[in-house]
Structure formats: C-alpha cells, structure tokens
Amino acid sequence: MPATPGQRPVFRFAPSPNGLLHLGHALSAVLNHDMAQASGGRFLLRIEDIDGARCTPKYEAAIYRDLAWLGLRWEEPVRRQSQHFADYAAALERLKEMDLVYPAFMTRGEVKSIVAAHGAQGRYWPRDPDGSPHYPGEDRERSPAERRRLLADGVRHAWRLDMARALTLVGKPLNWQETGGADAKTERADPSAWGDVVLSRSDAPSSYHLSVVVDDALQGITHVVRGLDLFHATSVHRLLQELLGLPEPIYHHHRLVLGVDGRKLSKSERSTGLASLREAGVSTAEIRRRIGL
Structure with a gap:
C-alpha cells in the first residue's frame, strides 16, 4: 500500500x-x-x-x-x-495470530557450533546481507507441545519470523520505490536473503526491523531517507509492511x-x-x- x-x-x-x-x-x-x-x-x-x-x-x-x-x-x-513498547507488542501478536512467528531457543554459541560443523564438512551455510549465518531450522520444526513445554519452563527465547511461511502467505513479488540513485526506480525486494529474522528478544521487546515499520506507519512517514548500509534491510521492512497492512513509504538510500x-x-x-x-x-x-x- x-x-x-x-x-x-x-x-x-x-x-x-x-x-x-x-x-x-x-x-x-x-x-x-x-x-x-x-x-x-x-x-x-x-x-x-x-x-x-x-x-x-x-x-x-x-x-x-x-x-x-x-x-x-x-x-x-x-x-x-x-x-511505545505496546505498539510493537501488538504488531508481534498479530503475526503470532497469523502463525508466522515461532519461539527460538538456541543461543549464539549453539548456532555457531551448528554452522561450524557444516563448514567442517565442506557444506554451505547461507548468510544474510550483513554476513550473519541464517538461523537453523530446529526451533522452527519443533512441535507445538514442545514449544509450550519450553515456554512454560521459562527457557530464554526470541521470536523469529518464519520467512518461508510469510513469503508463501504474501504470494507475490515485493518491491519498493527507490530515489537514492541518479534516477528513481523500482527495486526488487528479497526478504529470503535474511532467513528467519528476529522480531523480539528477551532483553529487547522489539527488533529494529519490527519497530521501524511500526513507527514509520504510526508517524505517517512517506519518505524514508537513510544510509546505504540499510539498503538490503528494506526487503524485510517491505515484507513486514505487507503482512501487517502498513503503508509503503518511498525509500532514498544515500551514500555513506x-x-x-x-x-x-x-x-x-x-x-x-x-x-x-x-x-x-x-x-x-x-x-x-x-x-x-
């Protein structure tokens, strides 16, 4: 929109x-x-x-x-x-109701070990545009009963977006209007490049990705002007805007x-x-x- x-x-x-x-x-x-x-x-x-x-x-x-x-x-x-933590909690709750997020219990050390084990076997592990490894799929594949047990036990966790499920629900290519170059053009969004991104952590009620799209919508932002270091993150933001029915700003990514x-x-x-x-x-x-x- x-x-x-x-x-x-x-x-x-x-x-x-x-x-x-x-x-x-x-x-x-x-x-x-x-x-x-x-x-x-x-x-x-x-x-x-x-x-x-x-x-x-x-x-x-x-x-x-x-x-x-x-x-x-x-x-x-x-x-x-x-x-405004309540605003971000409400957005996360909507995504939970859509069955698009899951609790992720792995520590950074556990993720690092899994990625290292794959590398030792000469196997490729995908990384996001910032260079961080994609989150493994074990937590995404847990049964509802197992998730409830871990949550009831108070195991520390984050909430991550099920990227594949979210993209299936959207069911169409995403893009954004970019004016940061010599000419305005349409950029193709590629949210899958980020894997199952974090939307909330136990020590932070919202991730940058979730809070920025909620804030921009609530403040009526029409033009997002920011550095090129956030260019690829726009793919995730466009996906969240689509899922939550939020307005789509025009983007302008400037030189650093x-x-x-x-x-x-x-x-x-x-x-x-x-x-x-x-x-x-x-x-x-x-x-x-x-x-x-």
Missing part, C-alpha cells in the same frame, strides 16, 4: 542514543531536513532507544544539542521508542560518509564526532561542506 498521492511529505531522522553523533549522522539528518523543506513537508525526530542497556539520557540530550547546532528544527513531541580507512564511521571516533568538531570551532557551514552538501 504505497503512500497516498498528493499527501504532504513526512521525513524523519531516527538516531539511537547509544553514542555521540558523527558526520555520517549529520548527512542523514541534514538530508532529511532539507528534503522536507524543499518539498513543503514535515521533519520529525525519533529516538530509537529500545536497547535500554546501551541507550542513555546523556546521549539523547547530546542528540538534541548537536541537531540544534546544525540549525535543524523538528516537530514536537519527539517519539521515543521506549514509550567514510573514514580515512574507507570504513563506515563509528560513534567512538572522536575526530568525526559532531560535539568534538563543534568544540574545535568548526562551523556548521564547514560541516555541510565536509558531508558534501
């Missing part, structure tokens, strides 16, 4: 407060802000703070400070994911700002951190120059 033609565009910048913003974040934030202004649209800020162990009020305050320094203005109130080593910037690298650059007397005009805007 694509965005309604003629609808006022809505953009968002959605950082996690688990570290300080850097030049890469500046590119994404400024692009979203400028594209919203140029189209007569709205610019929203969302704080993705589901990971309570790593996200802190100190880093959240730093986000507001850095963005204000860049001259960006956003609508209030800011949506904070930690205040790379470090001198050619790698994606890290929040731990002070030399590219916005706070450090501001303290060093770098102007916002210089920041725009450095990020190519």
Whole structure:
C-alpha cells in the first residue's frame, strides 16, 4: 500500500542514543531536513532507544544539542521508542495470530557450533546481507507441545519470523520505490536473503526491523531517507509492511560518509564526532561542506 498521492511529505531522522553523533549522522539528518523543506513537508525526530542497556539520557540530550547546532528544527513531541513498547507488542501478536512467528531457543554459541560443523564438512551455510549465518531450522520444526513445554519452563527465547511461511502467505513479488540513485526506480525486494529474522528478544521487546515499520506507519512517514548500509534491510521492512497492512513509504538510500580507512564511521571516533568538531570551532557551514552538501 504505497503512500497516498498528493499527501504532504513526512521525513524523519531516527538516531539511537547509544553514542555521540558523527558526520555520517549529520548527512542523514541534514538530508532529511532539507528534503522536507524543499518539498513543503514535515521533519520529525525519533529516538530509537529500545536497547535500554546501551541507550542513555546523556546521549539523547547530546542528540538534541548537536541537531540544534546544525540549525535543524523538528516537530514536537519527539517519539521515543521506549514509550511505545505496546505498539510493537501488538504488531508481534498479530503475526503470532497469523502463525508466522515461532519461539527460538538456541543461543549464539549453539548456532555457531551448528554452522561450524557444516563448514567442517565442506557444506554451505547461507548468510544474510550483513554476513550473519541464517538461523537453523530446529526451533522452527519443533512441535507445538514442545514449544509450550519450553515456554512454560521459562527457557530464554526470541521470536523469529518464519520467512518461508510469510513469503508463501504474501504470494507475490515485493518491491519498493527507490530515489537514492541518479534516477528513481523500482527495486526488487528479497526478504529470503535474511532467513528467519528476529522480531523480539528477551532483553529487547522489539527488533529494529519490527519497530521501524511500526513507527514509520504510526508517524505517517512517506519518505524514508537513510544510509546505504540499510539498503538490503528494506526487503524485510517491505515484507513486514505487507503482512501487517502498513503503508509503503518511498525509500532514498544515500551514500555513506567514510573514514580515512574507507570504513563506515563509528560513534567512538572522536575526530568525526559532531560535539568534538563543534568544540574545535568548526562551523556548521564547514560541516555541510565536509558531508558534501
């Protein structure tokens, strides 16, 4: 279900407060802000703070400070994911009712051992676009009675999407509208490349995949502008949107700002951190120059 033609565009910048913003974040934030202004649209800020162990009020305050320094203005109130766990739980429950998710009990060590055993025998094991091995099928094949017993015993688990079942239910190819290249085009989605993705963990009520599609729908986001590192994840997001009957935004995946080593910037690298650059007397005009805007 694509965005309604003629609808006022809505953009968002959605950082996690688990570290300080850097030049890469500046590119994404400024692009979203400028594209919203140029189209007569709205610019929203969302704080993705589901990971309570790593996200802190100190880093959240730093986000507001850095963005204000860049001259960006956003609508209030800011949506904070930690205040909306019920929204993600409701979406997960819908998928449970559709028999599209299952409890996954294997630890990372157990998965690693299974993958290593296959490799030792010269057998191929599929990996997702981020390089992580697909989750084994043992938990997916458990009987309902066995699942109930493990859950009743309090065995720690995550909830994973049964990718094959989900794709069968959708029953058609998925795609998305991409404007990040030289020309707008239709990209073919390939959710199967990710295997049975995690939708919820015992230590986190929602995964990035699930929370981002729920948030974008509830906030009426029409244009998702984000880095190329999330390009392939869009396949999973399109599948979840289709399953949950959520609107389909237009996507724009922009280039990444790379470090001198050619790698994606890290929040731990002070030399590219916005706070450090501001303290060093770098102007916002210089920041725009450095990020190519």
